[in-house]
Amino acid sequence: MSAEGSTTTTTARSAVEALPPKSREYGAIGTTSDEPRWGMAVDTERCIGCWSCAVICKSENDIPLGMWWNRILTEGEGLDQPTVDNGGDMTMGWVPLACQHCDDPPCEKVCPTGATYVGEGKLVMVDQDNCIGCRYCMAACPYGVRVFNWGDAEYAPPAGTGVVPPRPTGSVEKCTMCIHRLAEGVVPSCVWSCPAEARIFGDLDDPNSDIVAKIKARGGKQLLEDKGTHPKVFYLEPRRRRPL
Amino acid sequence: MVERRKVLIGAAVVGGAAAVGAGTGAAEADASHDTLPVDKVVRTTCSPNCTGSCGQLAFVRDGRVVKIQQAADYPDKAYNPRGCMKGLSYLQQIHGDDRIMTPLIRTGTRGSGEFREATWDEALDRVAAELKRIGTTYGYDSIHVFGQVPGSGYLHKGANYRAAALLGMTHGTSFDFNGDLPMGMPITFGVQNAEHEAKDWANTRFALVVGANPLETRIPDAKFLLDAADAGAQIVVVDPTFSSTAAKADTWLRIEPGTDAAFALGVVNHVLASGLGDLDFVRTYSDAALLVRTDTGRRLREADLRSGGDPNRYVVWDAAAGAAAVIGTDRLGMPAGVSAALDGTYQIRTADGAVVACEPGWAAVSREVAKWTPEHAAEVCGASAEMIRRVAVAYATAEPAMIMMGGGTNHWFHGDMAGRAFALLATVTGNIGRSGGGFSVYVGQYKVRLDPSQWYNAAGKKAKIVPSVYFAYGPTPTMHPDVPYPKAGYKALFCTFANMFVQSADVNRLMRTVDGLDLVVVLDHQMTDTVKHADVVLPVASWYEKTDLTATPLHPFLQLQQAAIEPVGESRTELDIWRELVRRIAPEQASYMDVSEDDAVRLLLAASNVAGGPTEGITLEQLKEGPVRLRVPDPDIPFGDQIRNLTPFPPKQFPAPIEKLREFVPTGRIEFYKDDARFISAGETVPTYLTPHDDSVSDPARYPLRFLTPHSKWRIHSTYANNPWMREIHGDRAQVFMNPADADARGIRDDHAVEVFNERGSFVAWAVVDEAHKEGSVTVFEGWWPGQFARGRGVNELTSSEVNPIHEVHFVANMWSPSTGWKDCRCEVRRVS
Known part of the structure; x- marks a missing residue:
């Protein structure tokens, strides 16, 4: 450790390796099986619609201006505007939306080059160098979570951000579940950075995992279940209100 | 792609990495793990004016911050991770287009935004020469140093105070100027403010x-x-607006803006009427039993009873003895055997032989509360009487129950009354000083967590503090005589890290003051409209480029800011800048500024590093390792000592001497009855509801709508208004939120350009028609930059700078001083083409 104390590390290496020990401990995945099936649960009661997960995603992955791998939908009309029922009662809630990492991904089926594939941890990945930019996958994805690099990407600041190399122009990109972080044993950045602790990451095949327990206890739902995509992202329903 | 990968790190080379798991795409796996290396990761803190100072990690590559992410290393794990989307995006301002890279000297007319780049030597020589000229001609006190939120950077904001002390400049204020000083707190409890630490919310039942x-x-x-x-607690949100918080609540009650005190009094009325009040608690801890003379409205003192009696000892009616009993101010509760009456009128013979009718202060409080039946409160505030009753019963029977009050309630000319009314509710139910309970006002950054005197003061001198409201708008006829307002008036402004010319109330009035100044110097790192109005601009290091010390009101941690990168461009720290200026202006004082950042932190820690002090045993070296919990109780809740040990109010608060705070509540008790002459003449002796002040200043017929300017989710005041990611999310145009009824009546639809105006000013922005906002009100979230409006300087063209004389009864800067009523404002809206 340097003279600046153990909270500052100064050797060039991966962002995860460079984490101070206490921070790394916070985001540690812990022991995993040899063949995990990574998934995520989003507690919509705890989601406060703050976009911290979306912003850290953008920063971590050097996503150009105008593109989001992860965004927060407000149920109803505009951003942070309530739904008004016929009686005038208002409700407001949020649905964070990124790649659902389907077990039966329609995007993979239509990819003519095999650039989209199911990779480690059963995650849906894109090999950017093999992507020819045909965007069949974008048409096939019922969740609208893939984005396309049309032209010269713009970044703010221009030098870019984060720790993931930028994707080439003319390719399709999307959430990787921060597979580069998983490789080093820490949770995806959106999970780390959710100030409301609304995101639970874990192995859906591990019956003892927190994520499996929460999905069971809270009746976790998948988006567009009728499409037969079998997403690995689950949404936990809001709690019942106890009005006066 | 091969070239690109040269700089990457494949996961395969990382020793000890966890397996990601085998998959079908094994051949491509290496590429999917590619990352770019970082040179270092620095544990530091965020630091805008949000009261958060969240612990962050700055990831640095090639001398630039490439990622900011929560450190999530608080020793109390409940707090992890602290940090929001704004803090995570701050790297866009550090390295953004609006960053000021060099000193600038004005070339056009003031406010034209025309500058030329200058060297530091030229800029410093010029500022020093001007300050010296003004100082020797008019007195250095005619220079106003303005900064925001010292707690978000004790070291460099402290350098402002230290320099002001050395040169004799007057330093301004922010907590009161920002309207965040909840005047109900010093009036009632004798404290600046006092709130439960955030994690204690989880312990409440209501x-x-x-x-x-x-x-x-x-x-x-x-x-x-x-x-x-x-965990089963019930959440009730009272707000004119259907906010995100309201969306998560069990019950949302929509009330009329500015009527919170009426709501509170209705609730208190029903608590007492239902026999749910804890009158023993009231008798023990408050001034309820102290007798008040009905002839003068003043409290009865021992000195009234006999010559030579102590004017600082008070009198109760002992019902057991059927006689008056004198009680001291050294201990709460009642003397043994005294059964103090809370009602009745008693004929007391005074030292001069007269017989005076006296009654316990509680009698006056009860009389006022009795007027506020749920039905009457409902008429004023708009919530139903039935819901007021339900809130009363649920709140009074939950154990414990908390009140969280925010700026929407506080930011009114009579915000003190709302605070006093809710304090009354918390006290009559015995919720003061208990975990999961309390009355907490959460708005603004104020709390000085340690005794900063060794750093703030120098050469045996201390900066004179003048509330910035008097700088901005001139002294009032009722200004307290202790305010050290400069004899020659103000000639110069030295504005540091603040967007004062956009974010101050009644900004057009402020700009008339600014126009009359000889010199305007602005230190900042972003090209704000305040910067554009400067004569000399000095670029200053952001909080990722310097060492500092932070502490926040809601989180009892001391944290070190550590520089992640070198100051961007030619920017310098405040300490560096003041070191250079003092050396030029007063070379004999220069040595006092010649202190390293580390030594300044040590000076900040020193004075409170005493037995029982908040920084006892805390060292700079410990802080370099991460956040350290201050030596305060866990959970950190106010008034525990008063409630458990009957210690008189107020508790010690930095930096004011305790003797000054005792003047706020001379009885040493929670005071619901105020007997200072100005409270009596204003008819404000007891908690009541007063109609919004602007109703008497503005013409409600011409300006029928209330103009609300709450804090935005997407900004910290005006910080982040220029942040590209925040702008992608919520847009780049100021929005005027209107209820459909008000919009329809004016032919206004979504996206229409509308002018919002009153007698103080106007601006043009774009309408959003939204049921979430109450009929009869218009909401524009404050903090947009002027360029984000179609016309005008923004919301503060309309807001009011009126000073409530009650806020001038005493004077301790930021503790009992004028608090701005941002939301006490009326307007009209019309469509424009």
């Missing part, structure tokens, strides 16, 4: 949230309310 929107404005703390709900 949360009454009034005029506060933590889900949007305290994002890192919001989860503690969710935790409380998860």
Whole structure:
């Protein structure tokens, strides 16, 4: 450790390796099986619609201006505007939306080059160098979570951000579940950075995992279940209100 | 692609990495793990004016911050991770287009935004020469140093105070100027403010949230309310607006803006009428039993009873003895055997032989509360009488129950009355000083967590503090005589890290003051409209480029800011800048500024590093390792000592001497009856509801709508208004939120350009028609930059700078001083082409 104390590390290496020990401990995945099936649960009661997960995603992955791998939908009309029922009662809630990492991904089926594939941890990945930019996958994805690099990407600041190399122009990109972080044993950045602790990451095949327990206890739902995509992202329903 | 990968790190080379798991795409796996290396990761803190100072990690590559992410290393794990989307995006301002890279000297007319680049030597020589000329001609006190939120950077903001002390400049204020000083607190409890630490919210069984929107404005703390709900607590939100917080509540009550005190009094009325009040608690801890003379409205003192009696000892009616009993101010409770009456009128013979009718102060309080039946409160505030009754019963029977009050309730000319009314509710139910309970006002950054005197003061001198409201708008006829307002008036402004010319109330009035100044110097790192109005601009290092010390009101941790990168461009720290200026202006004082950042931190820690002090045993070296919990109780809740040990109010608060705070509540008790002459003449002796002040200044017929300017989720005041990611999310145009009824009546639809105006000013922005906002009100979230409006300087063209004379009864800067009533404002809206 340097003279600046153990909270500052100064050797060039991966962002995860460079984490101070206490921070790394916070985001540690812990022991995993040899063949995990990574998934995520989003507690919509705890989601406060703050976009911290979306912003850290953008920063971590050097996503150009105008593109989001992860965004927060407000149920109803505009951003942070309530739904008004016929009686005038208002409700407001949020649905964070990124790649659902389907077990039966329609995007993979239509990819003519095999650039989209199911990779480690059963995650849906894109090999950017093999992507020819045909965007069949974008048409096939019922969740609208893939984005396309049309032209010269713009970044703010221009030098870019984060720790993931930028994707080439003319390719399709999307959430990787921060597979580069998983490789080093820490949770995806959106999970780390959710100030409301609304995101639970874990192995859906591990019956003892927190994520499996929460999905069971809270009746976790998948988006567009009728499409037969079998997403690995689950949404936990809001709690019942106890009005006066 | 091969070239690109040269700089990457494949996961395969990382020793000890966890397996990601085998998959079908094994051949491509290496590429999917590619990352770019970082040179270092620095543990530091965020630091805008949000009261958060969240612990962050700065990831640095090639001398630039490439990622900011929560450190999540608080020793109390409940707080992890602290940080919001704004803090995570701050690298866009550090390295953004609006960053000021060099000193600038004005070339056009003031406000034209025309500058030329200058060397530091030229800029410093010029500022020093001007300050010296003004100082020797008019007195250095005619220079106003303005900065924001010292707690978000004790070291460099402290350098402002230290320099002001050395040169004799007057330093301004922010907590009161920002309207965040909840005047109900010093009036009632003798404290500047005093709130429960955020994690204690999770311990409540009932949360009454009034005029506060933590889900949007305290994002890192919001989860503690969710935790409380998860554990079965009921959440009730009282707000004119259907906010994000209201959306998570069990019950949302829509009230008329500015009527929170009426709501509170209706609730108190029903608590007492239902026999749910804890009158023993009231008798023990408050001034309820102290007798008040009905002839003068003053409290009865021992000195009234006999010559030579102590004017600082008070009198109760001992019902057991059927006689008056004198009580001291050294201990709460009642002397043994005294059964103090809370009602009745008693004929007391005074030292001069007269017989005076006296009654316990509680009698006057009760009389006022009795007027506020739920029905009457409902008429004023707009919530139903039935819901007021339900709130009363649920709040009074929950154990414990908390009140969270925010800026929506506080930011009114009579915000002190709302505070006094809710303090009364918390006290009559015995919720003061208990975990999960309390009356907490969460707005603004104020709390000085340690005794900073060794750093703030120098050469045996201390900066004179003048509330910035008097700088901005001139002294009032009722200004307290202790305010050290300069004899020659103000000639110069030295504005540091503040967007004062956009973010101050009644900004057109302020600009008339600014126009009359000889010199305007602005230190900042972003090209704000305040910077554009400077004569000399000095570029200053952001909080990722310097060492500092932070502490926040809601989180009892001391944290070190550590420089992640070198100052961007030619920017320098405040300490560096003042070192250079003092050396030029007063070389004999220069040595006092010749202190390293580390030594300044040591000086800050020193004075409170005493037995029982908040920094006892805390060292710079410990802080370099991460956040350290201050030596305060856990959970950190106010008034525990008063409630458990009957210690008189107020508790010690830095930096004011305790003797000054004792003047606020001379009885040493929670005071619901105020007997200072100005309270008596204003008819404000007891908590009551007063109609919004602007109703008597503006013409409600011409300006029928209330103009509300709450804090935005997407900004910290005006910080982040220019942040590209925030602008992608919520847009780049100021929005005027209107209820459909008000919009229809004016032919206004979504996206129409509308002018919002009153007698003080106007601006043009774009309408959003939204049921979430109450009929009869218009909401524009404050903090947009002028360029984000179609016309005008922004919301503060309309807001009011009126000073409430009650806020001038005493004077301790930021503790009992004028608090701005941002939301006490009327307007009209019309469509423009």
